[in-house]
Amino acid sequence: MNPEEDVLHVEGGKPLNGTIKVRGAKNFVSKAMVAALLAPGKSVLKNVPEIRDVHVVSDLLRLHGVEVDVDGANGIVTIDASHVQLADVADVDTLSGSSRIPILFSGPLVHRLGEAFIPALGGCNIGGRPIDFHLETLRKLGATVDKEHKDGIHITAPNGLHGAKIHLPYPSVGATEQTLLAAVLAEGKTELSGAATEPEIMDLVCVLQKMGAIISVDVDRTFRIEGVKELSGYTHTSLTDRIEAASWASAALATHGDIFVKGATQPGMITFLNVFRKVGGKFEVTDKGIRFWHPGGDLHPVAIETDVHPGFMTDWQQPLVVALTQANGLSIVHETVYENRFGFTKPLVQMGATIQLYRECLGSLPCRFQQRNYKHSAVIFGPTPLTGRDIDVPDLRGGFSHLIAALAASGPSDVHGISLIDRGYADFRGKLAALGADFD
Numbered sequence: 074m075n076p077e078e079d080v081l082h083v084e085g086g087k088p089l090n091g092t093i094k095v096r097g098a099k100n101f102v103s104k105a106m107v108a109a110l111l112a113p114g115k116s117v118l119k120n121v122p123e124i125r126d127v128h129v130v131s132d133l134l135r136l137h138g139v140e141v142d143v144d145g146a147n148g149i150v151t152i153d154a155s156h157v158q159l160a161d162v163a164d165v166d167t168l169s170g171s172s173r174i175p176i177l178f179s180g181p182l183v184h185r186l187g188e189a190f191i192p193a194l195g196g197c198n199i200g201g202r203p204i205d206f207h208l209e210t211l212r213k214l215g216a217t218v219d220k221e222h223k224d225g226i227h228i229t230a231p232n233g234l235h236g237a238k239i240h241l242p243y244p245s246v247g248a249t250e251q252t253l254l255a256a257v258l259a260e261g262k263t264e265l266s267g268a269a270t271e272p273e274i275m276d277l278v279c280v281l282q283k284m285g286a287i288i289s290v291d292v293d294r295t296f297r298i299e300g301v302k303e304l305s306g307y308t309h310t311s312l313t314d315r316i317e318a319a320s321w322a323s324a325a326l327a328t329h330g331d332i333f334v335k336g337a338t339q340p341g342m343i344t345f346l347n348v349f350r351k352v353g354g355k356f357e358v359t360d361k362g363i364r365f366w367h368p369g370g371d372l373h374p375v376a377i378e379t380d381v382h383p384g385f386m387t388d389w390q391q392p393l394v395v396a397l398t399q400a401n402g403l404s405i406v407h408e409t410v411y412e413n414r415f416g417f418t419k420p421l422v423q424m425g426a427t428i429q430l431y432r433e434c435l436g437s438l439p440c441r442f443q444q445r446n447y448k449h450s451a452v453i454f455g456p457t458p459l460t461g462r463d464i465d466v467p468d469l470r471g472g473f474s475h476l477i478a479a480l481a482a483s484g485p486s487d488v489h490g491i492s493l494i495d496r497g498y499a500d501f502r503g504k505l506a507a508l509g510a511d512f513d
């Protein structure tokens with residue numbers, strides 16, 4: 074898009090009030106689409122949001138010869154993976170830079186074709202985001218990984234993939250999904266300990282089980298996968314996007330608003346809802362969704378640490394920080410998942426927020442980033458009035474935070490690079506209009 078057109082002009086200072094609908098989870102839907110590659114047949118995914126990541130994964134699948142039909146209006150994606158081929162690497166490269174999903178094609182492509190090329194990955198720039206756990210997992214399952222190939226990382230398995238005992242040094246969401254997607258068709262049993270168990274991962278397990286896989290999970294976050302010989306297509310309805318729901322909840326708090334998020338569900342949000350309540354926000358869970366509102370009066374400061382599930386999600390952190398600039402006192406956020414996720418606070422400070430970053434672990438436990446040179450703790454002092462200004466969107470959640478800040482601020486703001494938000498927030502312009510925001 075022309076950078077001059079990729080701007081949202083916001084007149085802030087109006088509470089966001091009204092009802093919006095949130096569909097399926099960005100961090101599940103893309104993985105379920107990759108899972109469809111494992112079966113030579115048709116899969117149907119429902120409650121799919123109209124976000125750019127869905128189009129990126131659809132196009133990647135199409136480059137591999139897979140038929141994909143996206144019915145955006147009804148949120149239904151139909152995938153027929155009867156035919157799969159290696160894609161032209163140059164084509165894949167142009168798409169892959171916008172998403173982290175191509176690495177997850179490894180196992181399914183090796184099963185279907187005997188080899189896979191993994192191009193450069195994209196995704197939010199919030200840390201180094203290495204893929205060493207992914208590659209080590211694939212090696213343990215019997216793959217040969219050639220990182221020097223001119224067309225990207227080349228993965229082969231001359232003797233097929235076989236079960237293995239794998240331990241993740243950190244409960245990585247992507248590496249857990251990598252193992253599941255590769256082990257379901259591997260010969261024999263795989264034990265994956267130290268795994269992540271995010272609700273989006275458990276929904277992927279549901280999809281794989283529908284397809285014919287045998288997967289169990291122990292209380293100590295160990296998955297046991299018994300490889301099967303073949304899988305068939307699935308029909309599945311995605312769980313709701315709990316990151317989008319929490320983002321709108323934070324927007325309600327920051328703007329003194331009242332937002333009913335249709336489709337939001339409580340189970341994956343329990344930790345967020347506890348924090349929302351401690352900050353002073355009100356919510357009401359109903360059968361149709363969750364209503365979030367600012368009840369008036371002071372908001373309260375909190376000390377939180379981001380963590381893997383069931384901890385406070387790192388992706389909830391950025392939008393909530395904007396609301397914390399309006400809380401009465403000192404809040405602390407210790408980011409333990411990504412080493413570099415506070416870059417978005419600089420424009421907030423320029424808008425009037427008081428936020429100080431620290432290299433120390435300002436939490437109950439030292440994290441992996443202790444004694445390393447990363448500013449991964451934030452102290453936020455509030456309440457501070459925010460004033461509108463020009464902002465450049467740095468990443469998906471940071472960008473949504475800037476949007477919330479612009480809506481909460483007095484005066485106008487120009488938010489540049491706004492289309493980045495389309496990667497994870499379906500029709501956010503339509504939703505802003507439904508909530509009475511003043512923008513063009």
Ligand SMILES: CC(=O)N[C@H]1[C@@H](OP(=O)(O)OP(=O)(O)OC[C@H]2O[C@@H](n3ccc(=O)[nH]c3=O)[C@H](O)[C@@H]2O)O[C@H](CO)[C@@H](O)[C@@H]1O
Pocket residue numbers: 099100101173200201202203204205206207208243244245246247248269387388410411412
């Ligand atoms: C598309 C998707 O689902 N994205 C989500 C996924 O990202 P993603 O799956 O990329 O995140 P991970 O859970 O893998 O990353 C967590 C941490 O592990 C590290 N790590 C990861 C893999 C690896 O091979 N080596 C390694 O060191 C990362 O640098 C990071 O510090 O989970 C994150 C944590 O909930 C979310 O913020 C992202 O929104």
Ligand SMILES: C=C(OP(=O)(O)O)C(=O)O
Pocket residue numbers: 099172173195196197198199388469470497
């Ligand atoms: C970090 C995120 O996504 P991705 O892994 O796709 O970059 C996110 O959704 O906040």
